[in-house]
Amino acid sequence: MDTSPMTPFTTPFLPWPKKQHYQEIPEDGNLERYQEALSKDLDYIFSHTNYEESLAGNLPLPDLLKDPETGIAITEPSQWPALRQKHLANLERILYGALPPLPQKQQVEVLQEKEVFQGTALLRLLRLTLENQGKIHQATLLCYIPRRPYPVPAIIALNFQGNHACTQDPDVPVSPWPQLAANPRGAQANRWDFRLLCDAGCAVITCAYYDFYPDHVLGRPQSVYQLFHAPQELTPKNREFTAISAWAYGYSRLRETAAALPEIDPAQLWAHGHSRLGKTALWTIAHDDQWAGAISNCSGCGGAALSRRNYGEALECVDHVLSWWTTGNCRPYAEHPETLPFDQHTLLAMAAPRPVLVTSAKEDQWADPMGQFLAVREAQKAYRFLGKPGLPSSEYPPLGTLLMSPCQGYYERYGIHDVTNEDWQNTLRFIHQSR
Ligand code: GCU
Secondary structure, rough: OOOOOOOOOOOOOOOOHHHHHOOOOOOOOOHHHHHHHHHHHHHHHHHOOOOOHHHHOOOOOOOEEEEEOOOEEEOOOOHHHHHHHHHHHHHHHHHHHOOOOOOOOEEEEEEEEEOOOOOOEEEEEEEEEEEOEEEEEEEEEEEEEOOOOOOOOEEEEEEEEOOHOOOOOOOOOOOHHHHHOOOOOOHHHHOOOHHHHHHHOOEEEEHHHOOOOOOOOOOHHHHOOOOHHEEEEEEEOOOOHHHHHHHHHHHHHHHHHHOOOOOEEEEEEEEEEEOOOHHHHHHHHHHOOOEEEEEEEEOEEEOOEEOOOOOOOHHHHHHHHHHOOOOOHHHHHEEEEOOOOHHHHHHHHHOOOEEEEEEOOOHHHHOHHHHHHHHHHHHHHHHHHOOOOOOOOOOOOOOOOOEEEOOOOEEEEOOOOOHHHHHHHHHHHHHHOOO
Protein backbone atom coordinates (compact mmCIF):
# COMPACT_ATOMS: atom_id res chain seq x y z
CA MET A 1 0.00 0.00 0.00
CA ASP A 2 1.20 3.48 -0.86
CA THR A 3 1.81 5.41 2.36
CA SER A 4 4.09 8.05 0.90
CA PRO A 5 2.94 11.67 1.00
CA MET A 6 1.48 13.05 -2.22
CA THR A 7 4.03 13.83 -4.91
CA PRO A 8 5.37 17.40 -5.00
CA PHE A 9 3.66 19.97 -7.18
CA THR A 10 4.61 19.20 -10.72
CA THR A 11 1.50 19.63 -12.85
CA PRO A 12 0.41 23.06 -14.06
CA PHE A 13 -3.01 24.20 -12.95
CA LEU A 14 -5.45 27.01 -13.61
CA PRO A 15 -5.37 29.89 -11.16
CA TRP A 16 -8.37 30.12 -8.83
CA PRO A 17 -11.06 32.69 -9.77
CA LYS A 18 -10.16 36.28 -9.00
CA LYS A 19 -11.95 38.12 -6.21
CA GLN A 20 -11.88 41.72 -7.42
CA HIS A 21 -15.12 41.29 -9.36
CA TYR A 22 -17.07 40.41 -6.25
CA GLN A 23 -19.80 42.25 -4.32
CA GLU A 24 -19.24 43.23 -0.70
CA ILE A 25 -21.44 42.12 2.19
CA PRO A 26 -24.22 44.78 2.47
CA GLU A 27 -24.53 47.07 5.49
CA ASP A 28 -28.18 47.89 4.87
CA GLY A 29 -29.61 44.41 5.40
CA ASN A 30 -31.38 44.16 2.03
CA LEU A 31 -31.30 40.43 1.45
CA GLU A 32 -32.87 40.48 -2.02
CA ARG A 33 -30.40 43.03 -3.37
CA TYR A 34 -27.49 41.11 -1.91
CA GLN A 35 -28.70 37.83 -3.38
CA GLU A 36 -29.21 39.40 -6.78
CA ALA A 37 -25.66 40.79 -6.73
CA LEU A 38 -24.27 37.47 -5.58
CA SER A 39 -25.96 35.60 -8.39
CA LYS A 40 -23.83 37.67 -10.79
CA ASP A 41 -20.72 36.69 -8.85
CA LEU A 42 -21.82 33.08 -8.98
CA ASP A 43 -22.16 33.28 -12.78
CA TYR A 44 -18.59 34.56 -12.85
CA ILE A 45 -17.40 31.76 -10.55
CA PHE A 46 -19.24 29.06 -12.49
CA SER A 47 -17.72 30.22 -15.77
CA HIS A 48 -14.23 30.07 -14.19
CA THR A 49 -14.58 26.65 -12.56
CA ASN A 50 -12.13 23.99 -13.61
CA TYR A 51 -13.36 20.44 -14.32
CA GLU A 52 -10.23 19.26 -16.08
CA GLU A 53 -8.36 16.73 -13.92
CA SER A 54 -5.10 17.42 -15.73
CA LEU A 55 -5.36 21.08 -14.64
CA ALA A 56 -6.34 20.44 -11.01
CA GLY A 57 -2.72 20.54 -9.82
CA ASN A 58 -1.11 18.42 -7.16
CA LEU A 59 0.21 20.86 -4.62
CA PRO A 60 1.91 19.10 -1.70
CA LEU A 61 -0.25 18.72 1.40
CA PRO A 62 0.83 19.72 4.90
CA ASP A 63 2.09 16.68 6.80
CA LEU A 64 -0.46 15.75 9.47
CA LEU A 65 2.23 14.51 11.81
CA LYS A 66 4.28 17.71 11.71
CA ASP A 67 3.77 20.74 13.91
CA PRO A 68 2.24 23.40 11.60
CA GLU A 69 4.51 26.09 13.10
CA THR A 70 7.83 24.37 13.76
CA GLY A 71 7.65 21.59 11.18
CA ILE A 72 8.84 19.12 13.83
CA ALA A 73 7.35 15.64 13.37
CA ILE A 74 5.85 13.67 16.24
CA THR A 75 7.05 10.11 16.72
CA GLU A 76 4.78 8.67 19.47
CA PRO A 77 0.97 8.33 19.56
CA SER A 78 1.08 10.00 23.00
CA GLN A 79 2.14 13.21 21.21
CA TRP A 80 -0.90 13.23 18.92
CA PRO A 81 -3.43 14.95 21.28
CA ALA A 82 -1.22 18.06 21.62
CA LEU A 83 -0.56 18.26 17.88
CA ARG A 84 -4.24 17.59 17.16
CA GLN A 85 -5.13 20.57 19.35
CA LYS A 86 -2.93 22.82 17.21
CA HIS A 87 -4.55 21.62 13.98
CA LEU A 88 -7.98 22.08 15.54
CA ALA A 89 -7.13 25.64 16.63
CA ASN A 90 -6.03 26.50 13.05
CA LEU A 91 -9.19 25.02 11.54
CA GLU A 92 -11.24 27.04 14.02
CA ARG A 93 -9.36 30.31 13.53
CA ILE A 94 -9.20 30.23 9.74
CA LEU A 95 -12.28 28.36 8.58
CA TYR A 96 -15.05 27.41 10.95
CA GLY A 97 -14.92 29.71 14.00
CA ALA A 98 -15.54 28.66 17.59
CA LEU A 99 -18.68 26.82 18.70
CA PRO A 100 -20.97 28.80 21.05
CA PRO A 101 -20.68 27.97 24.77
CA LEU A 102 -23.12 25.66 26.53
CA PRO A 103 -26.34 27.36 27.65
CA GLN A 104 -27.11 27.74 31.35
CA LYS A 105 -30.09 25.42 31.01
CA GLN A 106 -31.20 22.78 28.54
CA GLN A 107 -34.56 21.05 28.66
CA VAL A 108 -36.41 18.44 26.59
CA GLU A 109 -40.19 17.81 26.44
CA VAL A 110 -42.11 15.16 24.55
CA LEU A 111 -44.64 16.81 22.21
CA GLN A 112 -46.03 13.68 20.63
CA GLU A 113 -45.46 9.94 20.33
CA LYS A 114 -47.10 7.23 18.24
CA GLU A 115 -46.42 3.84 16.67
CA VAL A 116 -45.38 3.75 13.02
CA PHE A 117 -44.41 1.13 10.43
CA GLN A 118 -47.04 -1.42 11.62
CA GLY A 119 -45.96 -1.00 15.21
CA THR A 120 -42.31 -1.84 14.55
CA ALA A 121 -41.10 1.68 15.40
CA LEU A 122 -42.01 4.81 17.32
CA LEU A 123 -42.27 8.33 16.01
CA ARG A 124 -41.52 10.82 18.75
CA LEU A 125 -41.45 14.61 18.56
CA LEU A 126 -39.34 16.42 21.11
CA ARG A 127 -38.91 20.09 21.87
CA LEU A 128 -35.45 21.14 22.94
CA THR A 129 -35.24 24.43 24.82
CA LEU A 130 -31.90 26.12 25.45
CA GLU A 131 -31.90 28.93 27.98
CA ASN A 132 -29.24 31.52 28.72
CA GLN A 133 -29.54 34.68 30.79
CA GLY A 134 -33.27 34.87 30.33
CA LYS A 135 -33.18 34.25 26.56
CA ILE A 136 -34.45 31.03 25.02
CA HIS A 137 -33.80 29.17 21.79
CA GLN A 138 -35.90 26.22 20.66
CA ALA A 139 -35.58 23.32 18.23
CA THR A 140 -38.06 20.57 17.31
CA LEU A 141 -36.65 17.08 16.96
CA LEU A 142 -38.23 14.34 14.87
CA CYS A 143 -37.19 10.87 16.08
CA TYR A 144 -37.85 7.48 14.52
CA ILE A 145 -36.93 4.73 16.98
CA PRO A 146 -37.13 1.04 16.08
CA ARG A 147 -38.77 -1.26 18.63
CA ARG A 148 -35.90 -3.63 19.03
CA PRO A 149 -34.03 -5.07 21.92
CA TYR A 150 -32.70 -1.77 23.24
CA PRO A 151 -30.38 0.09 23.19
CA VAL A 152 -30.09 0.83 19.46
CA PRO A 153 -27.56 2.98 17.57
CA ALA A 154 -28.79 6.31 16.20
CA ILE A 155 -28.04 8.42 13.16
CA ILE A 156 -28.28 12.10 13.95
CA ALA A 157 -28.66 14.46 11.01
CA LEU A 158 -29.96 17.99 10.58
CA ASN A 159 -32.35 18.50 7.65
CA PHE A 160 -32.65 21.31 5.07
CA GLN A 161 -36.36 21.82 4.51
CA GLY A 162 -38.05 21.25 7.87
CA ASN A 163 -39.19 18.07 9.64
CA HIS A 164 -42.50 18.11 7.74
CA ALA A 165 -40.59 17.94 4.45
CA CYS A 166 -38.75 14.76 5.52
CA THR A 167 -41.92 12.67 5.82
CA GLN A 168 -45.46 12.36 4.44
CA ASP A 169 -46.76 11.79 7.98
CA PRO A 170 -49.50 14.42 8.51
CA ASP A 171 -48.88 14.52 12.27
CA VAL A 172 -45.43 16.04 11.92
CA PRO A 173 -45.93 19.80 12.35
CA VAL A 174 -44.93 22.24 9.65
CA SER A 175 -41.75 24.19 10.46
CA PRO A 176 -42.34 27.59 12.10
CA TRP A 177 -39.68 29.17 9.81
CA PRO A 178 -41.58 30.92 6.96
CA GLN A 179 -38.83 29.98 4.47
CA LEU A 180 -39.20 26.28 5.39
CA ALA A 181 -42.99 26.27 5.90
CA ALA A 182 -43.26 27.00 2.19
CA ASN A 183 -41.78 23.56 1.41
CA PRO A 184 -44.54 21.00 0.75
CA ARG A 185 -45.00 18.13 3.19
CA GLY A 186 -42.75 15.24 2.18
CA ALA A 187 -40.83 17.39 -0.34
CA GLN A 188 -37.58 15.68 0.66
CA ALA A 189 -39.03 12.39 1.92
CA ASN A 190 -37.02 10.62 -0.78
CA ARG A 191 -33.87 11.60 1.14
CA TRP A 192 -35.04 10.10 4.42
CA ASP A 193 -35.43 6.34 4.36
CA PHE A 194 -36.74 6.14 7.94
CA ARG A 195 -38.32 2.74 7.30
CA LEU A 196 -35.12 1.20 5.96
CA LEU A 197 -33.09 2.53 8.87
CA CYS A 198 -35.59 1.44 11.53
CA ASP A 199 -35.90 -2.00 9.94
CA ALA A 200 -32.10 -2.26 10.19
CA GLY A 201 -32.33 -1.48 13.90
CA CYS A 202 -31.05 2.08 13.71
CA ALA A 203 -32.86 5.12 15.14
CA VAL A 204 -32.84 8.46 13.30
CA ILE A 205 -33.05 11.85 14.92
CA THR A 206 -33.38 14.98 12.82
CA CYS A 207 -34.22 18.65 13.14
CA ALA A 208 -34.26 21.60 10.71
CA TYR A 209 -30.86 23.25 10.40
CA TYR A 210 -32.64 26.64 10.48
CA ASP A 211 -33.43 25.92 14.13
CA PHE A 212 -29.76 26.61 14.87
CA TYR A 213 -28.86 29.06 12.09
CA PRO A 214 -31.15 30.36 9.30
CA ASP A 215 -29.05 29.79 6.21
CA HIS A 216 -28.60 33.28 4.72
CA VAL A 217 -26.38 36.33 5.11
CA LEU A 218 -28.82 37.99 7.56
CA GLY A 219 -29.43 34.82 9.61
CA ARG A 220 -27.13 35.59 12.55
CA PRO A 221 -29.56 37.47 14.89
CA GLN A 222 -32.04 34.57 14.70
CA SER A 223 -29.40 31.89 15.14
CA VAL A 224 -28.40 30.17 18.37
CA TYR A 225 -25.73 32.88 18.82
CA GLN A 226 -28.58 35.17 19.96
CA LEU A 227 -28.47 33.36 23.30
CA PHE A 228 -25.02 34.81 23.94
CA HIS A 229 -24.82 38.07 21.93
CA ALA A 230 -26.84 41.22 21.32
CA PRO A 231 -28.27 41.73 17.79
CA GLN A 232 -25.75 44.52 17.03
CA GLU A 233 -22.96 41.94 17.48
CA LEU A 234 -24.61 39.62 14.97
CA THR A 235 -24.41 41.53 11.69
CA PRO A 236 -23.22 40.08 8.34
CA LYS A 237 -19.78 41.47 9.19
CA ASN A 238 -19.47 39.40 12.40
CA ARG A 239 -18.08 36.46 10.52
CA GLU A 240 -16.51 34.95 13.65
CA PHE A 241 -20.00 33.55 14.42
CA THR A 242 -20.33 31.03 11.62
CA ALA A 243 -23.29 28.96 10.49
CA ILE A 244 -21.16 25.80 10.32
CA SER A 245 -20.23 26.12 13.99
CA ALA A 246 -23.85 26.89 14.94
CA TRP A 247 -25.03 23.77 13.11
CA ALA A 248 -22.22 21.73 14.69
CA TYR A 249 -23.43 23.02 18.05
CA GLY A 250 -26.92 21.86 17.09
CA TYR A 251 -25.63 18.38 16.20
CA SER A 252 -24.05 18.06 19.64
CA ARG A 253 -27.20 19.25 21.45
CA LEU A 254 -29.14 16.59 19.49
CA ARG A 255 -26.49 14.05 20.48
CA GLU A 256 -26.97 14.86 24.16
CA THR A 257 -30.73 14.63 23.77
CA ALA A 258 -30.42 11.25 22.04
CA ALA A 259 -27.96 9.95 24.64
CA ALA A 260 -30.53 10.59 27.36
CA LEU A 261 -33.26 8.51 25.63
CA PRO A 262 -33.59 5.06 27.21
CA GLU A 263 -33.88 3.29 23.83
CA ILE A 264 -30.64 4.73 22.41
CA ASP A 265 -27.08 3.50 22.92
CA PRO A 266 -25.07 6.61 23.92
CA ALA A 267 -21.87 5.01 22.61
CA GLN A 268 -23.39 4.56 19.13
CA LEU A 269 -24.34 8.03 17.98
CA TRP A 270 -23.36 8.82 14.39
CA ALA A 271 -23.28 12.33 12.89
CA HIS A 272 -24.63 12.23 9.35
CA GLY A 273 -24.83 15.20 7.01
CA HIS A 274 -25.31 15.99 3.35
CA SER A 275 -23.46 18.72 1.49
CA ARG A 276 -23.04 21.83 3.75
CA LEU A 277 -24.23 19.58 6.56
CA GLY A 278 -21.64 16.99 5.49
CA LYS A 279 -19.02 19.67 6.13
CA THR A 280 -20.74 20.29 9.46
CA ALA A 281 -20.82 16.61 10.48
CA LEU A 282 -17.02 16.50 10.14
CA TRP A 283 -16.55 19.71 12.12
CA THR A 284 -18.98 18.40 14.75
CA ILE A 285 -17.07 15.25 15.55
CA ALA A 286 -13.75 17.11 15.45
CA HIS A 287 -15.09 19.06 18.44
CA ASP A 288 -17.01 16.52 20.40
CA ASP A 289 -15.38 13.19 21.26
CA GLN A 290 -18.66 11.57 22.35
CA TRP A 291 -19.64 10.75 18.77
CA ALA A 292 -19.02 7.20 17.54
CA GLY A 293 -18.19 8.49 14.04
CA ALA A 294 -19.42 10.49 11.05
CA ILE A 295 -20.87 10.05 7.58
CA SER A 296 -20.12 12.96 5.29
CA ASN A 297 -22.31 12.77 2.18
CA CYS A 298 -21.22 14.83 -0.87
CA SER A 299 -19.61 17.45 1.40
CA GLY A 300 -17.19 18.93 -1.16
CA CYS A 301 -15.32 22.20 -0.62
CA GLY A 302 -14.80 23.06 3.05
CA GLY A 303 -15.84 19.46 3.82
CA ALA A 304 -13.87 16.44 2.69
CA ALA A 305 -12.51 17.90 -0.59
CA LEU A 306 -8.97 19.28 -0.66
CA SER A 307 -8.75 23.07 -1.04
CA ARG A 308 -5.34 22.91 -2.72
CA ARG A 309 -6.79 21.28 -5.83
CA ASN A 310 -8.32 23.58 -8.38
CA TYR A 311 -11.25 21.36 -9.36
CA GLY A 312 -14.97 22.08 -8.87
CA GLU A 313 -15.88 24.54 -6.13
CA ALA A 314 -13.01 26.71 -4.88
CA LEU A 315 -12.70 27.84 -1.27
CA GLU A 316 -13.05 31.34 -2.67
CA CYS A 317 -16.66 30.56 -3.57
CA VAL A 318 -17.58 29.45 -0.05
CA ASP A 319 -15.71 32.41 1.44
CA HIS A 320 -17.42 34.95 -0.75
CA VAL A 321 -20.85 33.70 -1.84
CA LEU A 322 -21.56 31.81 1.39
CA SER A 323 -19.72 34.19 3.72
CA TRP A 324 -21.79 33.31 6.81
CA TRP A 325 -20.54 29.70 6.72
CA THR A 326 -16.89 30.53 7.43
CA THR A 327 -14.88 33.16 9.31
CA GLY A 328 -13.51 36.38 7.81
CA ASN A 329 -9.98 35.07 8.43
CA CYS A 330 -10.51 32.68 5.55
CA ARG A 331 -10.23 35.32 2.81
CA PRO A 332 -6.43 35.51 2.21
CA TYR A 333 -6.26 31.72 2.28
CA ALA A 334 -9.21 31.41 -0.08
CA GLU A 335 -7.21 33.46 -2.58
CA HIS A 336 -4.09 31.38 -1.89
CA PRO A 337 -5.10 27.95 -0.59
CA GLU A 338 -1.48 26.81 -0.93
CA THR A 339 -0.71 28.93 2.16
CA LEU A 340 -3.22 27.18 4.45
CA PRO A 341 -1.47 25.50 7.39
CA PHE A 342 -3.82 22.54 6.88
CA ASP A 343 -6.01 21.04 4.20
CA GLN A 344 -9.21 19.05 4.47
CA HIS A 345 -7.32 15.81 5.24
CA THR A 346 -6.54 17.58 8.53
CA LEU A 347 -10.25 17.97 9.24
CA LEU A 348 -10.78 14.26 8.52
CA ALA A 349 -7.87 13.34 10.79
CA MET A 350 -9.49 15.21 13.70
CA ALA A 351 -11.95 12.29 13.91
CA ALA A 352 -9.23 9.65 14.27
CA PRO A 353 -9.34 6.97 15.51
CA ARG A 354 -13.15 7.12 15.14
CA PRO A 355 -14.66 5.90 11.87
CA VAL A 356 -15.55 8.31 9.06
CA LEU A 357 -17.31 7.49 5.80
CA VAL A 358 -16.95 9.98 2.94
CA THR A 359 -19.29 9.68 -0.04
CA SER A 360 -19.50 11.39 -3.41
CA ALA A 361 -21.44 11.17 -6.68
CA LYS A 362 -20.45 11.07 -10.33
CA GLU A 363 -22.69 13.95 -11.35
CA ASP A 364 -21.50 16.05 -8.42
CA GLN A 365 -18.16 17.19 -9.83
CA TRP A 366 -18.68 20.59 -8.11
CA ALA A 367 -17.87 18.67 -4.89
CA ASP A 368 -14.70 17.16 -6.42
CA PRO A 369 -14.97 13.40 -5.75
CA MET A 370 -11.26 12.85 -6.45
CA GLY A 371 -10.32 15.66 -4.06
CA GLN A 372 -12.41 13.96 -1.38
CA PHE A 373 -10.78 10.59 -1.98
CA LEU A 374 -7.28 12.08 -1.83
CA ALA A 375 -8.12 13.73 1.50
CA VAL A 376 -9.36 10.42 2.94
CA ARG A 377 -6.24 8.71 1.65
CA GLU A 378 -3.96 11.31 3.19
CA ALA A 379 -5.88 11.20 6.51
CA GLN A 380 -4.92 7.50 6.76
CA LYS A 381 -1.62 8.70 8.12
CA ALA A 382 -3.25 9.73 11.41
CA TYR A 383 -5.19 6.45 11.72
CA ARG A 384 -2.12 4.33 11.06
CA PHE A 385 -0.04 6.42 13.44
CA LEU A 386 -2.65 5.63 16.11
CA GLY A 387 -2.44 1.92 15.28
CA LYS A 388 -5.72 1.77 13.31
CA PRO A 389 -6.36 0.65 9.73
CA GLY A 390 -6.63 3.17 6.90
CA LEU A 391 -8.27 2.29 3.59
CA PRO A 392 -7.86 -1.27 2.28
CA SER A 393 -6.43 0.11 -0.99
CA SER A 394 -4.87 3.38 -2.10
CA GLU A 395 -6.41 3.06 -5.59
CA TYR A 396 -9.54 5.02 -6.49
CA PRO A 397 -12.41 2.50 -6.18
CA PRO A 398 -14.60 1.62 -9.20
CA LEU A 399 -17.85 3.61 -9.35
CA GLY A 400 -20.47 2.24 -6.97
CA THR A 401 -17.92 0.31 -4.89
CA LEU A 402 -17.62 1.00 -1.17
CA LEU A 403 -14.00 0.90 -0.07
CA MET A 404 -13.89 0.49 3.68
CA SER A 405 -12.05 -0.59 6.77
CA PRO A 406 -13.53 -0.35 10.28
CA CYS A 407 -12.11 3.21 10.45
CA GLN A 408 -12.32 4.77 7.02
CA GLY A 409 -14.67 4.49 4.07
CA TYR A 410 -15.06 6.11 0.67
CA TYR A 411 -17.20 5.58 -2.42
CA GLU A 412 -18.45 7.43 -5.46
CA ARG A 413 -21.86 6.36 -6.71
CA TYR A 414 -23.67 7.05 -9.95
CA GLY A 415 -26.12 9.94 -9.89
CA ILE A 416 -26.45 13.47 -8.61
CA HIS A 417 -25.78 15.52 -5.46
CA ASP A 418 -28.37 13.89 -3.21
CA VAL A 419 -28.99 11.35 -0.44
CA THR A 420 -30.22 8.10 -1.97
CA ASN A 421 -31.26 4.65 -0.88
CA GLU A 422 -27.80 3.43 -1.94
CA ASP A 423 -26.23 6.01 0.38
CA TRP A 424 -28.26 4.75 3.33
CA GLN A 425 -27.44 1.11 2.50
CA ASN A 426 -23.73 1.95 2.46
CA THR A 427 -24.06 3.99 5.64
CA LEU A 428 -25.63 1.01 7.39
CA ARG A 429 -22.90 -1.34 6.11
CA PHE A 430 -20.22 1.05 7.30
CA ILE A 431 -21.77 1.54 10.74
CA HIS A 432 -22.39 -2.18 11.12
CA GLN A 433 -18.79 -3.21 10.39
CA SER A 434 -17.35 -0.37 12.49
CA ARG A 435 -19.25 -1.20 15.69
C1 GCU B 1 -23.54 24.87 -2.77
C2 GCU B 1 -22.19 25.13 -2.15
C3 GCU B 1 -21.57 23.84 -1.62
C4 GCU B 1 -22.53 23.12 -0.72
C5 GCU B 1 -23.86 22.93 -1.40
C6 GCU B 1 -24.97 22.36 -0.51
O1 GCU B 1 -23.41 24.13 -3.95
O2 GCU B 1 -21.37 25.74 -3.11
O3 GCU B 1 -20.37 24.12 -0.93
O4 GCU B 1 -22.00 21.90 -0.29
O5 GCU B 1 -24.35 24.18 -1.86
O6 GCU B 1 -24.90 22.44 0.69
O7 GCU B 1 -25.98 21.93 -1.09
